[in-house]
Amino acid sequence: MPKKSHILTQPPKTRVLALGNQAIARGAIEAGISVAAAYPGTPSSEISDTLAELSNVYNYYFEYSTNEKVALEVVTAAAVSGVRAITAMKHVGLNVAADAFMSAVYIGVNGGLVIVSADDPSAHSSQNEQDNRYYALISGAPMLEPSTPQEAKNMIIKAFDLSEELQEPILFRTTTRLNHSRGVIELGEIRPQNQPSFKRNPRRYIPVPAIARKRHAIVLEKLAEARKISEDTEFNKIIEYDENNDYGVITSGVSYNYVQDAMIWLNEKLDTLKLGMTNPLPEDKISRFLESHKKVLIVEELEPYLETQIKRIAKERGIKTEILGKFEGYLPRNLELSPDKVVVALARLLDKKAPIELEKINNTINKISKSIPVRPPVLCPGCPHRPVYHALKKVFGDDAVYPTDIGCYTLGIQDPLNIGDILLCMGSSLGTGAGFSITLKDKSVVSLIGDSTFFHAGLSGLVNAIYNRHKMILIVLDNHTTAMTGHQPNPGIKAKILPQSTKPVKIEDIAKAMGADYVKVVNAFAVRQITKALEEAKNVNGVSVIITRGACALVSAREKRKKGIPKIPFEIDYNKCTKCRVCIDEFGCPAIVWTDKPWIDPILCDGCGVCAQICPEYAIVRRR
Amino acid sequence: MSETNIIIAGVGGTGILTLSQIIANAAIKEGKNVVIGEIHGMSQRGGSVVSDVRIGDTAFGAIIPTGKGDILLGIEPIEAARNVYRIRKDAPVVLNTYEILPPIVSFGKQKYPEFNEIIKLISEFSKNIITINALELAEKAGSSAVMNIVILGAAMKRNIIPISYESVIETIKEYFPEKYRDMNIKAFKLGFEST
Numbered sequence: 001m002p003k004k005s006h007i008l009t010q011p012p013k014t015r016v017l018a019l020g021n022q023a024i025a026r027g028a029i030e031a032g033i034s035v036a037a038a039y040p041g042t043p044s045s046e047i048s049d050t051l052a053e054l055s056n057v058y059n060y061y062f063e064y065s066t067n068e069k070v071a072l073e074v075v076t077a078a079a080v081s082g083v084r085a086i087t088a089m090k091h092v093g094l095n096v097a098a099d100a101f102m103s104a105v106y107i108g109v110n111g112g113l114v115i116v117s118a119d120d121p122s123a124h125s126s127q128n129e130q131d132n133r134y135y136a137l138i139s140g141a142p143m144l145e146p147s148t149p150q151e152a153k154n155m156i157i158k159a160f161d162l163s164e165e166l167q168e169p170i171l172f173r174t175t176t177r178l179n180h181s182r183g184v185i186e187l188g189e190i191r192p193q194n195q196p197s198f199k200r201n202p203r204r205y206i207p208v209p210a211i212a213r214k215r216h217a218i219v220l221e222k223l224a225e226a227r228k229i230s231e232d233t234e235f236n237k238i239i240e241y242d243e244n245n246d247y248g249v250i251t252s253g254v255s256y257n258y259v260q261d262a263m264i265w266l267n268e269k270l271d272t273l274k275l276g277m278t279n280p281l282p283e284d285k286i287s288r289f290l291e292s293h294k295k296v297l298i299v300e301e302l303e304p305y306l307e308t309q310i311k312r313i314a315k316e317r318g319i320k321t322e323i324l325g326k327f328e329g330y331l332p333r334n335l336e337l338s339p340d341k342v343v344v345a346l347a348r349l350l351d352k353k354a355p356i357e358l359e360k361i362n363n364t365i366n367k368i369s370k371s372i373p374v375r376p377p378v379l380c381p382g383c384p385h386r387p388v389y390h391a392l393k394k395v396f397g398d399d400a401v402y403p404t405d406i407g408c409y410t411l412g413i414q415d416p417l418n419i420g421d422i423l424l425c426m427g428s429s430l431g432t433g434a435g436f437s438i439t440l441k442d443k444s445v446v447s448l449i450g451d452s453t454f455f456h457a458g459l460s461g462l463v464n465a466i467y468n469r470h471k472m473i474l475i476v477l478d479n480h481t482t483a484m485t486g487h488q489p490n491p492g493i494k495a496k497i498l499p500q501s502t503k504p505v506k507i508e509d510i511a512k513a514m515g516a517d518y519v520k521v522v523n524a525f526a527v528r529q530i531t532k533a534l535e536e537a538k539n540v541n542g543v544s545v546i547i548t549r550g551a552c553a554l555v556s557a558r559e560k561r562k563k564g565i566p567k568i569p570f571e572i573d574y575n576k577c578t579k580c581r582v583c584i585d586e587f588g589c590p591a592i593v594w595t596d597k598p599w600i601d602p603i604l605c606d607g608c609g610v611c612a613q614i615c616p617e618y619a620i621v622r623r624r
Numbered sequence: 625m626s627e628t629n630i631i632i633a634g635v636g637g638t639g640i641l642t643l644s645q646i647i648a649n650a651a652i653k654e655g656k657n658v659v660i661g662e663i664h665g666m667s668q669r670g671g672s673v674v675s676d677v678r679i680g681d682t683a684f685g686a687i688i689p690t691g692k693g694d695i696l697l698g699i700e701p702i703e704a705a706r707n708v709y710r711i712r713k714d715a716p717v718v719l720n721t722y723e724i725l726p727p728i729v730s731f732g733k734q735k736y737p738e739f740n741e742i743i744k745l746i747s748e749f750s751k752n753i754i755t756i757n758a759l760e761l762a763e764k765a766g767s768s769a770v771m772n773i774v775i776l777g778a779a780m781k782r783n784i785i786p787i788s789y790e791s792v793i794e795t796i797k798e799y800f801p802e803k804y805r806d807m808n809i810k811a812f813k814l815g816f817e818s819t
Contacts, residue, residue, distance in 0.1 A: 017648050017658065042664055124663050181686035182645070182660035184652060257685035264682050265689060339689040361690050364709045371745055372702040373734035375635065375726040377671035408669060415731050486664070584730050590670050594730035603768045604724070 008050065009057055010187060018185045020178040023149035024088070024116060025050035027156035029058050031112065032191035034083035036062045037071040039456060040485035041090030042125035043179040044118035048088055049486060056499045058190065063498070064489055067426070067456040068093035069100050072115065076104045079113035079169070080205065081198040084160050088116035090125075091132045092425065096457070098135070104169050105139040106215040107205050108222075111194050112160030113169040115141070118179050121301045121336035125176075125484075127406070127425065129334060131302040136171045136279035140219040142226045143171040143279035144235065145253045149183040155235060155276060157188075162229065166222050171279070175301055177254045177336060227280045235276025236285055241269035247349060248293035250286070250306060252278050255299045255337050262343035265355055270346070275306065283313050290314055290321040297349045298325035301337050324349065378414055381591035382557070382606025384479050384524035384550030385409045389417040390587055390614060391530040392446060392475075395538065400444040401436045405429040405458075407450035408484045408552075409477050416588040419448070426453055430461025430474065437470040444538065445472035452482035452490035454507060466515050466543045473537045473544040474516075476507050477524070479552040487555055507547050517542030524550025527613045553606050569605035569623050570612060572598055576619035583611050583620065627680030628786050629688040630779075633707040634699030635724050636673045639772035643697065644675040646776065646799055650791040651679045661686030672703055679786055695784045696750075697775050699758075700724050701742045708749045716752045718779045719743075722759040722771060754778060754819050761818060765811035773808050777815020789816070 007016045008026045018026065025047050028036065036055070038048035048064065055062035065071035068089040075085035089097060094117050101115065117135065120126040136143035144159050146152035152174065159170040207215055230236060251259050252275040263269055273289045275281070290296055290310070298307040307325035314323055326333050330345040340356055347354035379386050389412045392400070404410055404420035405428060412419040422432045433447035449458050454476050465472055482488040489495035495502045511519045518540040522529045530548060537544035560567060569591075577597065584594050589611055591604035600611075602623070612620040630647060634640045641662055648658040661676040676688045693711035698704025698719045708717060721739065729736045737745070746753055756778045758771040765774070773796070779785060780792060796808050 015652065017645065017652055017660075045664070176663070177661060177686045180662050180664055182648060182658070182662070184658060254685065258687075260684040261689060338687050339685050343689065356690055361709065368705060368709060368745065371737060371741070372705050373726050373729050373736055375670075375672045375703070375728075377636065377669035378727055380637075380669060411669065415728065415733070484669075588727055588731070590727050592730065593725045594732070601724075 008054065008187065012187050012189050014187045015184050016187065017182055018149050019046055019182050020149045020152055020174065020180065021046035022050050023153040023185045024156055024174070025054070026185070026187065027153035028086045028114065029054060029060070030153070030188045030190050031157040031160040032084055032193045033060050033086055034111070034193045034196070035075055035078035035085040036060060036087065037065045037074040038088050039065055039068045039071055039093060040482055040488045041093045041118070042485055043120055043176040044088045044090045044093070044116060045485040045488070046179070047116060049488065051086070052497050060193070064495060066491055068097040072097040072100045072104065075113060076100065076109065076169070079109035079111045080107070081196045082111045083194045083196050084112040086114045086116065088118065091117055091119040091130050092126060092128065094132055094135055096426065101135070102139050103207055105141045105219055106207050106212060108167045108218070109163060109169055110167065112163035114156060114159045114163060114172050115169055116172045116174065119173065119175045119302070121175055127423065129302060131305060133173055133278060133305045134303070136173070139171075140223055141169055141171045141279070142166065142223075142277070143173055144276060145173045145278050146178060146276065147253055147256045147274070148178070149181065150185045151276070152178060153185050153188075158235070166226055168219070168222050173253075173278070175254055175336070223280050227283070230277045230280050230282040231284050233277050236282045237274055238285070238289055239272045239274065241271060243269055245271065245292070246294040247271070248273065248289060248296045249299055249346070250275065250289065250296055250310065251299040252276065252306065253301065255301055255342070258337055258339045258342040259299050259346070261339040262346045265339065265343050266346060266350070266352065268346070268350060278306065281306070281309055281313070286310055286313055287317050287319060290319045290323070293321055295322045295324065295349060297330060297345060298323065299331065299337070299342055299345065300325070303333060376414060377411060378590050379408065379411050380553045380606070381589050381604050382553030382608040383408070384548065384552065385412060385477050386417070386587065386589060387525055387527050387610045388475060388477060388530055388548045389419045391527055391534060392419055393417065393586065395531055395534040396444055396446060400446045401440055403429040403432040403436060403445070403447045405449040405453050407453055409448055409450055412448070416585050427457025427461050430458055430465055433472045433474070434461070434465050434468065434470045437472045447472055447474045449474065449476055450483075451476060451478040451480065451492045451507060455491045455505070459510070462511070462516070462543070462545070463514055470543065471541060473546065476545065476547045478507060478547050478549045479524070481552050481555055483552045483554065487552065508545070511545035516545045518544035521547045521549055524548040525608060525610055527610065553608065557606060567607045569600060569602040569607055570609060570620050571600050571602070571623045573619045573621050576617045578617050578619075580616060582614060582616055587611055587614055627678060627682045628784065629683070629692050629694045630677040630679070630697065630785060631688060631693045631695070631707055631710055632675045632677065632697045632699065633703040634673060635703060636669055636671050638699050639769070640673050640675050640699060643772045643776055644677045646792065646795050647677050647785060647787065649799065650787040650795040653791045653795060654787055656786070657681050657683060659683045659686055672706060674703070674707055695779060695782060697779050699772055699775060701739065702736065705742050705745050708746050711750060714750045714752050716754060716782045716784060717746055717750050718775055718782070719746070719753055719755045720758045720771060720775055721755055722757070754782070756815065756818055758815070761814040762811055765814055766807035770808055770811035773811040774815035774818075777812040778819050781816050781819055
């Protein structure tokens with residue numbers, strides 16, 4: 001059992017433990033992809049990581065694109081030219097790519113194109129809980145939703161077939177509990193790739209208004225064709241039992257797993273319509289299922305997407321079956337589902353006593369929470385962002401407003417740094433910074449963005465700030481990686497994981513070329529250097545760009561481990577320590593713990609030494 | 625009982641996902657069905673992390689239903705306490721004594737309870753608590769980094785996890801690069817023999 005993605009390179013028929021995301025990547029490879037492109041985003045990231053790692057082995061092209069829109073454009077052109085292509089993104093990534101996505105559905109494809117959307121109910125790693133199934137309705141793209149890693153692998157191969165049959169991109173919608181669950185999958189044969197060919201056809205591929213109107217009609221025709229497929233596909237299946245025929249369940253995605261768990265829990269078997277193709281819905285099959293039951297519960301995560309449509313179908317066809325779901329309060333519209341929530345809903349449907357009481361469980365959780373401290377995620381020991389935030393607090397403190405952005409550095413909002421005032425989406429620190437610079441004349445505006453996010457969505461915001469002469473400081477926290485999503489490369493560094501060569505682009509060169517009024521690169525671990533640059537930028541009447549450069553602690557620790565360089569922790573010299581608490585209250589490294597005096601946990605300490613720079617008594621020293 | 629539900633709770637970065645994969649791969653070796661639920665991304669940065677491992681033919685979803693956990697592996701004391709309500713009454717709780725103080729405790733805003741208070745809290749749900757000084761044994765094996773494997777050893781001794789001792793040893797051998805192999809096997813054995 002070799003580690004990581006290499007488990008996926010074993011011969012067909014091998015059964016391996018795979019992450020849902022690895023199963024999706026392997027499925028795409030088995031389907032015979034030629035091109036893949038993606039920007040990482042939790043919970044989708046391991047799809048792109050796996051595709052990146054294996055591109056050399058299976059001879060397809062993979063790139064980390066600068067953002068989801070670019071990635072979707074890359075794969076659309078590949079699929080228009082006849083080869084199979086895939087992109088994967090987190091739910092909010094599809095917002096970024098939405099413009100391209102809408103048109104991709106209009107112009108259609110020749111080779112199979114699959115767009116994976118990884119939704120994040122409960123917002124484990126996201127700024128919202130949006131339900132991307134509605135993107136299928138807006139765009140007219142057919143949609144598939146798997147329940148398990150094995151089904152995801154099978155289904156994605158079928159998604160490519162479906163895409164080629166309909167000449168339309170397929171939306172492949174997953175949720176966190178599929179992406180980040182592991183299960184057993186059986187590897188399959190790898191199909192040959194398509195040969196690329198492109199025949200000019202501007203009257204299809206360039207949706208000027210006259211063409212767009214025609215293509216929209218074609219999208220609707222294709223949907224009608226897809227309806228027939230949806231009626232017949234094995235992915236929309238009715239599971240019938242001999243007992244309890246009055247009641248039924250309609251479900252999709254991971255909710256199906258919870259329905260199975262809940263039925264075992266209740267010792268009940270209810271007929272189930274499991275939907276795997278959820279746009280367009282199999283209206284005849286759904287009608288037949290409704291008609292043969294008196295009461296049907298719809299079990300789905302987030303919005304009442306299925307429920308609304310199923311109620312519409314029932315209304316149109318005069319079906320009197322009682323349809324129950326979110327609107328009747330059986331299940332919530334927010335947060336992810338769980339076997340607990342589903343078992344309670346099923347018991348209520350059956351008029352049985354539930355084996356658990358959700359309120360009681362919540363009370364227990366609250367009671368436990370009161371006796372133990374919370375442990376939210378924090379910036380790691382040795383993180384290059386902490387010294388920057390420490391310096392910001394010293395130089396600006398409350399005299400600045402801090403628009404922040406998406407990445408590990410968002411965690412600067414935690415105690416004791418408390419840096420971060422507004423966040424909308426990738427790249428928003430620039431636009432919101434501009435807005436505050438108009439309204440808050442008595443404050444400095446200090447916008448914070450990571451290197452990967454800067455390339456993703458910061459460029460046009462920076463041009464805007466420079467062009468419109470906003471007075472603001474942009475700090476680019478450059479840790480040479482896309483840290484939060486698992487250390488993928490970005491355009492600032494070489495993509496060592498990929499077989500093809502890449503040409504890194506320097507952030508300071510971009511800032512200078514755009515015409516920023518002050519550009520400075522500083523060492524992210526040198527507090528004095530950062531402070532000096534901030535003092536200088538404070539007096540600039542225009543846009544300042546300070547790039548704080550320092551490797552992500554997790555990456556440098558890994559490299560040190562590989563090279564056999566030992567990590568030497570720091571310790572407190574208690575002869576000098578005056579217990580002033582600066583290291584705790586102004587720096588807040590998780591490796592420095594206060595009981596009745598500060599103590600550096602040698603297991604957690606990264607050895608970065610920044611605490612030694614900020615200690616006013618010089619009481620922090622490297623261990624010998 | 626046709627499924628075994630294992631809850632692994634601790635702090636991000638201390639080998640929780642590694643542990644769940646070792647258990648799962650050992651189970652697959654024995655031809656068993658496995659489902660793991662885990663969360664990646666932001667929560668991993670020093671935050672509370674929990675992984676659910678389900679072994680058996682009736683394990684479908686990636687989340688263990690509340691009250692159906694068969695064993696709890698507490699890699700950190702308060703993280704074990706945070707999840708203890710999810711186990712069956714008196715299911716074994718393997719509890720590491722090594723405490724990682726959340727920064728909020730250092731800031732003086734919340735208190736980290738005394739170890740005996742944690743025990744008291746856990747014993748409301750299970751009287752079957754096995755405390756283990758995993759740090760001491762891990763350092764004996766070669767590094768504090770293998771505390772997780774020590775705890776797996778202690779958990780295996782409880783005869784709840786339906787995989788054999790040999791399968792775990794075999795999986796550890798395959799999972800880790802050669803230079804860390806012996807250390808992890810030693811850690812596992814020390815944990816197994818400790819209780």
